[in-house]
Amino acid sequence: MQKLTPMPLDTWLDTKTTLHLYTQIIGKIRLACHPAKNHWWHVTLYLTARGLTTGPIPYQGSLFQIDLDFIDHQLIVSKNDSQQSAFALPGLSVQQFYHNLLDMLHAMSIYVDINTNPFDPNKVGSDIPFDLDHEHGTYDTLAVEQFWQILCAIYPIMQQFSGQFFGKCTPLHFYWHSFDYVLTFFSGKHAPLNPEMDNVAKNAYSHEVISFGFWPGDDSLPEPAFYSYAFPEPENIAKQHLAESAAWVDVGTGLLAIYKYSDWINSDDKHRALLAFLNSAYYAGARLMHWDDQLMP
Structure with a gap:
């Protein structure tokens, strides 16, 4: 790495x-x-x-x-x-x-x-x-390379994590609408229909999911971080334990499990630390949503 x-x-x-x-x-x-x-x-x-x-x-x-x-x-x-x-x-x-x-x-x-x-x-x-749009054109090559190298470092760890799951699973892919690197697990069960959702969200959240990702930050958290969430969000998920220094954060639209990139790069064993966070976030949602234990034995 x-x-x-x-x-x-x-x-x-x-x-x-x-x-x-x-x-x-x-x-x-x-x-x-x-x-x-x-x-x-x-x-x-x-x-x-x-x-x-x-x-x-x-x-x-x-x-x-x-x-x-x-x-x-x-x-x-x-x-x-x-x-x-x-x-x-x-x-x-x-x-x-x-x-x-x-x-x-x-x-x-x-x-x-x-x-x-x-x-x-x-x-x-x-x-x-x-x-x-002639206003946006800043392109710092070193910053672009740094961000890409972070994705490269994350790739083998998240691939190992996804290999533990026996259910339907997305590829590890990059969503350009939100600029995040994402992996999503499915239980196979339909999620309740929310009529207030737009068509994009209705397609994305037609089934129960637990999603994991990395993004460079936004106004609410101006630094890069790993995240996870469960949909539909189970009651009392904020009481579930998260590994490492991760914490549950209310972002207005729901709760995210957040593990800051700055904490991760200072961990003694980055591979072990990220796997520990991902596993703890998965089980936090899977237990409360009553997912089949055999999906990730």
């Missing part, structure tokens, strides 16, 4: 916002082209040994893929007819990124229309349409 250092949100907020908007553009292209899967699994991005990727996207009998390379700091579009193009990321406004990417796709005979409004402006920090 590479040496991990503190990463308070305010030290790279402008870069994070730019990168968040970049990923929303890429994710919306995948959303527009990929066959639908339950719980929005078809829209996410995936970690690679060089950055993030859409994975293969079907398009009119062919496949294309969009990669963010955080070593050479470029975007790459590849198509299965051997076409490939790239452009550099540093110095690009969101507007330039959007037009460069669409132009590159057009040159490969890929024509995609997306909603150019940022999804959930409060989370992304902008309500400017992508094609008009």
